Amino acid sequence: MKFYTNPLSRGQMARWALHEVGAQYEEVLLEYDGSMKSAEYLAINPMGKVPCIEHEGNIVTEAAAICLYLADAFPKAGLGPKNLAERAAMLRWSFFAAGPLEQAVINRALGFEVGDDAMKQRQAGYGTYDGCVEVLSQHFAAHDYVCGDRFTIADVYVGSHVDWGMTFGSLPERPSFLAYAERLRARSAYKEARSIDAKLGAQ
The missing domain is CATH 1.20.1050.10 (Glutathione S-transferase Yfyf (Class Pi); Chain A, domain 2)
Incomplete structure (x- = not known):
């Protein structure tokens, strides 16, 4: 799991979600108007924004989507829907x-x-x-x-x-x-x- 973020961003939501499901992740810190807009990162997220996660070949952006995805990817955490x-x-x-x-x-x-x-x-x-x-x-x-x-x-x-x-x-x-x-x-x-x-x- 790669976690692209900036501490002063909605990445805080994704980090909390990662800790809730118990995911192990590699943190990649990006700077506004700098590495966040680099060609390398734009190839991952063309919006040039964070948060973003890369997991098993899947790229997920948008904090809400990341949260819902993590519940499905880590079902043992029990944070997805029961019914x-x-x-x-x-x-x-x-x-x-x-x-x-x-x-x-x-x-x-x-x-x-x-x-x-x-x-x-x-x-x-x-x-x-x-x-x-x-x-x-x-x-x-x-x-x-x-x-x-x-x-x-x-x-x-x-x-x-x-x-x-x-x-x-x-x-x-x-x-x-x-x-x-x-x-x-x-x-x-x-x-x-x-x-x-x-x-x-x-x-």
């Missing part, structure tokens, strides 16, 4: 975080607000920032984790959005988010992965 209902929840909320939620958060950070214009809400796809936040908040008010009462790989991805969102102020500190984040931060794999990236980021 169709769990698979549905994992896919639903992983794609919700990767699509509507991230779009709403980024657009808001860039100063673009959909507002009350119904046409803009349809064009944006996610509706409104407040609507996305409310939907996610309600889910974690009723469930401890993405799939209910059991931690899965989807919690690495969705949970990272919640954790980072509150840390950087892009998501509000709602009670359901705070309680969810506390459960995630208590995990040993979370602590291990964050510690590695914190040390690398400080260098």
Whole structure:
């Protein structure tokens, strides 16, 4: 397993996932506007972004895809779905975080607000920032984790959005988010992965 990353990137999500499934990996650190855009790396990921993993001839980019892939590649970790209902929840909320939620958060950070214009809400796809936040908040008010009462790989991805969102102020500190984040931060794999990236980021 090769893991291409930068400690100040979404690679933190992938590293946490790697530690959760117990994968052994070779770390390849890349620099923004430098090695990340090199011809060698662009041949692996033409987007010139991280994270990216290379495993048994498979190249997987995009943090959500990496998380879901790792659950399938390391089934003994028990972080994949146990039934169709769990698979549905994992896919639903992983794609919700990767699509509507991230779009709403980024657009808001860039100063673009959909507002009350119904046409803009349809064009944006996610509706409104407040609507996305409310939907996610309600889910974690009723469930401890993405799939209910059991931690899965989807919690690495969705949970990272919640954790980072509150840390950087892009998501509000709602009670359901705070309680969810506390459960995630208590995990040993979370602590291990964050510690590695914190040390690398400080260098």
